[in-house]
Amino acid sequence: MSVIIAPIASSLPAFLATKAYTALAVLVDEHTKKHCWPQLRKLLPSKPLLIEIPSGEGNKHLQTAEKIWSQLTQAAFDRHALVLNLGGGVIGDMGGFCAATYKRGIDFVQIPTTLLSQVDASVGGKLGIDFQGFKNHIGVFQQPVAVLVDPDFLQTLPWRERRSGFAEIIKHCLIADASMWQRIRRLDLEAQPWPELISHSVEIKKQVVAADPTEKGLRKILNFGHTLGHAIETHFLGTDQHLLHGEAIAAGMIAEAFLSYKRGDLSESDLGEIEEFIFSIYGKIKLQSSDFDKIINLTLQDKKNQAGQVRFSLLTALGQCGYDVVVSKKEMKKALEYLL
């Protein structure tokens, strides 16, 4: 898997020079068309097929995928064509899925333009769409031919989206690099060394994925914070307390660090530092004890579960993570209480 972190003006022409494609499509949404497409357009040799889809998770479904496949078909794209996915995780997951299945698979390049997609979604080859309300329910594992990360695209990203992506950077530090955690926790959001953090996160994700591409074991550590975090995200979906993915994961990481502490794997002061830093950046979510049963039930849908047991990825120390830890409903309730 080749991930290049460099200005797009150098990485894209260098990539295109490596192989002759018969046709080229660029997938955008209305935001990346406005903010990112102008930089890309001038780097492309011929006029590509521009496919625009509406932004947002709510459009990451089969009907949009069908529109993408239709446009590739109408333009008579053959198996030697290329798709460039220019956008956040929605564009990358869905554009990658459409490319990986069109005529049994054509090449695609991820050009992530949100912090979350640069440090997480674009690396690792998980592609897919939501189906009947279930997230990423239909999909495949397929690696892109390249991932071209240009931190400059983040200049136009709304602040709340940047903060959301930062949660995955925090996660990578907590599961794999205690010394980087000690650095970032002393800085506020504005002062973070973004380009360095992006390469650092990409490196960690790449290494974990290379060791276990299809999530049979080790890759599960990337789910730290995500079992309760994802349930919290789903719980607030469509309400006026709607949370971005990273905002829910931030809360999930505190709750799951608490579970790690309860198992004796994390010291009280480590837990205190995690809680203090995350609350200082994200604030507290508006949780009530009456929400707990529904959130706990939602964890039963988690993809990591086996034989009806909810399995967590929990810290075994600062900078280390284990997986397949069975956690009871009672323990989950205690962890949620810790967020109040």
Ligand SMILES: NC(=O)c1ccc[n+]([C@@H]2O[C@H](COP(=O)([O-])OP(=O)(O)OC[C@H]3O[C@@H](n4cnc5c(N)ncnc54)[C@H](O)[C@@H]3O)[C@@H](O)[C@H]2O)c1
């Ligand atoms: N494949 C994976 O391993 C993986 C991992 C994590 C998340 N995901 C998926 O990623 C998706 C979330 O990704 P996301 O957080 O990037 O959300 P997103 O793709 O919805 O992008 C967020 C918003 O930012 C806008 N945007 C994108 N780039 C911009 C820019 N440079 N300037 C201004 N606006 C810009 C988008 O149009 C959108 O409105 C989810 O669907 C999730 O399932 C996948």
Ligand SMILES: [Zn+2]
């Ligand atoms: Zn995540």
